[in-house]
Amino acid sequence: MKIIIAGDGETGTHLANTLSVENQDIVLMGTDREHLSELDAVSNFITFEGSPMSVTNLMQCGVDNADLFVAVTPDETVNLISCELAKDCGARKCAARVDNPEFDSDKVKRMFRDRGIDMTIFPEKLAAAEIAGFIDHNWVSEWSKFNKGELFVVGVRMESGGELCGKYLSEVPNTPRMFHVSAIKRGNEIIIPRGSDRLLEGDTIYFSVLPQNLDLLPALCGKKVTHVKRIMISGAGRVTEHLLELIESKYDITVIDPDKERCRIIASRFPKTVVINATANDVVTLKEEGIDGCNMFLALTGSSEKNIVSCMVAREHKVAKTLARIEELQYVPEAKSLSIDKIINKKLLNAGRILSLLLDANANTTQSFAFDNAEIACMTAPAGSKIVSRPIYQLSLPRELTIGGVIRNGEGMLVEGRTQILPGDNVVVFFVTGALGKVERLFR
Secondary structure, three states, rough: EEEEEEOOOHHHHHHHHHHHHHEEEEEEEEEOHHHHHHHHOOOOOOEEEEOOOOOOHHHHOHHHOOOEEEEEEOOHHHHHHHHHHHHHOOEEEEEEEEEOHHHHOOOHHHHHHHOOOOOOOOHHHHHHHHHHHHHHHHOEEEEEEEEEHHHHEEEOOOOOOOOOOOOOOHHOOOOOOOEEEEEEEEEOEEEEOOOOOOOOOEEEEEEEEEEHHHHHHHHHHHOOOOOOOOEEEOOOOOHHHHHHHOOOOOOOEEEEOOOHHHHHHHHHOOOOOOEOOOOOOHHHHHHHHOOOOOOOOEEEOOHHHHHHHHHHHHHHHOOOOEEEEEOHHHHHHHHHOOOOOEEEEEEEHHHHHHHHHHHHOOOHHHHEEEEEEEOEEEEEEEOOOHHOOHHHOOOOOOOEEEEEEEEEOOOOEOOOOOOOOOOOOEEEEEEEEEHHHHHHHHHH
């Protein structure tokens, strides 16, 4: 599959690296000659210096034969127009990164589709929705919901007091079947487990689980559920603004930011929220504003380093749960080692949205989520495809993937070896980054 990515910033570069691991034919288009030259020397994709607003440059990149064109430059106008140009030149699908919340309405999305833009990506709104989910389910590190909650895949860090800690999967009772262990993350390694694998302290365990059994998982993993009442947020940017739209009515919230104008905007839009013009590392201000009485601290500034430090300060003041926005992926292991409960990375959220366009001709019927070194997709099983040809145990599934569950006739169900996938089933597949092609072959 040929994919052209317009925008050589952090988002575009990460997307190109991620998709190139999936053995896609990637062209990264940008204007920073030095950066592109460095990438060209070390990356498994092609770089092209040029403008996505130039039809000549687009054609030189081969947009007329592109399966997917993705525009993720910092300018949403450039992204929208370049997608229209790419579609007119022959690109099969187009996706644009946008920032204007008015573009998120169904009416506007239909207008964009009529103009050849198949998907719009709102990184800040995706991040806000992810954070809101963590506030409600703060014992998980990853949270994926399929078919309006008929099936979940959740990542939970195993603690020493968990009932499953130290057990081999073959020792875990499966009657009645309450969950399926889809994967284990141990350090930087993703393990698609078998019965001989053991669940260790510090592992992140990815469970497929039906909604009625979700509440069983905290005790099994030794996790404490915090009932959140008071939240302190550092950073008054757009992620915070979108988050407050979702949660302001539910909690007592304090927002701290050194930018007076952003504080004014947040205060005028959200009258219930206490807004403080100060820096998040001002310990005196934090104490005066009641950090000791907060259940949760959200570090959402644009600086990964400041977010990590402010979460550490919150921990010192006995805040039960912390979340940090970290855009530089190299900081993620460090943040997890410091027991930050949740990491938000917009690049991974963007990659999950783009993955759905790669997996299905109709992006409305495919859900996907990208994690660090792993991905989850929910795909419809076509009649005549390999995945419906025989029971799961006879499919000889590659080691890099597992089937986490099935949604059949609107109802979630866990699977076992003798389960037969039927045409029309929505199948949840967990796979290691790089195994996308093997997943696609199952559904052909």
